[in-house]
Amino acid sequence: MNAALQVRTLEGNLNAAGKRFGIVVSRFNEFITERLFRSAFDGLLRCGARRRDIEVVRVPGSFEIPSAARTLATTNKYDAIICLGCLIRGDTAHYDVIVNEVTRGIGQSAQETGVPHAFGVLTCETLEQAIDRAGLKMGNKGFEAALAAVGMANLRKAVIGKTTVVGRSSLVVGQNKTTTKRQARRSSKAKSKH
DSSP states (O other): OOGGGOOOOOOOOSOOTTOOEEEEEEOTTHHHHHHHHHHHHHHHHHTTOOGGGEEEEEESSGGGHHHHHHHHHTTTOOSEEEEEEEEEOOSSTHHHHHHHHHHHHHHHHHHHHOOOEEEEEEEESSHHHHHHHBTSTTOBHHHHHHHHHHHHHHHHHHHHHTOOSTTOOSOOOSOOHHHHHHHHHHHHHHHHHO
């Protein structure tokens, strides 16, 4: 392999054992969102999550998902939040407004809390598209959201776990553990001399 292409890479695995997950599910279009929920729940269990480590919050509609997701994330009890809903375009601009706000709100919550949020909100033109994305022709987006949540929870742990320099909370990239441990010892000795 070309030396220039050999890059140290961090990835999240699909092991949910020992992790806690919050699932926010919209009750609006429940015949679709319930399929998404069941598949997401199954995906977490298949990845090794325990039932007692999965908490479900039901909200009236997709618009309420970001608020509930942020509330869960700020408790610091969860390794990832899974957001599930279904929006189907109607005859008015209401659909576009809701889609934009839900998407922005979920992304903003993830960025500001640091807790990964998996986006499992269907935004469909027709009921048939929603049905296809909730378990027929196109797989189940709830299951995919669960896998994304597990992967991102593990990736976050891998990245945060790489912070080994004493007195700093930054990621040290490109140095081996021997170098960073040596730097930590030097820093510790320097502090004890003062």
